[in-house]
Amino acid sequence: MQVKPEYIQLSDLELSTLLSEGDEIAYTEIYNRYHGALYIHVFNKLRHREDSRDIVHDLFISLWNKREQLVLKTTLSSYLYTAVRYKVFDLISHRDVASRYVESVSGFSEQEDGMTDHTIREKQFLAIIEQEIAALPKKMRAIFELSRNGNLSHKEIAAQLELSEKTVKKQINNSLKILRKKLGTALFTAFIL
Known part of the structure; x- marks a missing residue:
């Protein structure tokens, strides 16, 4: 979807208000404004391209799906960076659980020879x-x-x-x-x- 020039001039607060009303162009402008920076932020934490892409993609899907309930208590950028940070924590937590599971299976296997x-x-x-x-x-x-x-x-x-x-x-x-x-x-x- 093409962003109209006047949307580029809007503040984050104006864009988030339009987004909560279901404005797709505002959503596209938010995506264009923050996608690259969020990806770099996540990649610097994970050092994994595909996981970084998936996390940012999931964040924007979630933002659109929850647009009607969106109530910002801070700036839009703070909201997005906090949300993406939680997604990174979730991924790391899931990896830790999987790692412990694999270790326990390996340990059991070694115990039983x-x-x-x-x-x-x-x-x-x-x-x-x-x-x-x-x-x-x-x-x-x-x-x-x-x-x-x-x-x-x-x-x-x-x-x-x-x-x-x-x-x-x-x-x-x-x-x-x-x-x-x-x-x-x-x-x-x-x-x-």
């Missing part, structure tokens, strides 16, 4: 994950596999499949939500890491 058992479980986990990926809708699965297995960026996938980058981001986001729900948090987190 059962590398065969560990290998069997790992193969079972992988089979379950592959089954759930195969159950994704065809277009979503293709995009997801190019992202995760092909290590392609959203832009590269969009070019290869002749789709918009926004469609690719949405499909990957949706596939992750589906997999998280079907695999459960522990298995999903172990898979993502």
Whole structure:
């Protein structure tokens, strides 16, 4: 969506008021104003491009979805930076949980001196994950596999499949939500890491 020149001149407070009224152009201007800086901020914390993109993308999806309840007690920039900081904390927390889970499984495996058992479980986990990926809708699965297995960026996938980058981001986001729900948090987190 093209931003009108007069929107560029608006203050953050004016933009947030228009956003809460459902103004898509105001939302686009907020996105254009803060997306790059928020991405750099997150990347400096995580040092992971894809995770940084996903967190900023999720933040803007959340901002739009909750626009009607948006009540700023501070500046818009403070609100966005605080929200993105919490998303980074959540991701790190989930990684810690997954790491402890993997360590406990490894510890159990070593205690029992059962590398065969560990290998069997790992193969079972992988089979379950592959089954759930195969159950994704065809277009979503293709995009997801190019992202995760092909290590392609959203832009590269969009070019290869002749789709918009926004469609690719949405499909990957949706596939992750589906997999998280079907695999459960522990298995999903172990898979993502």
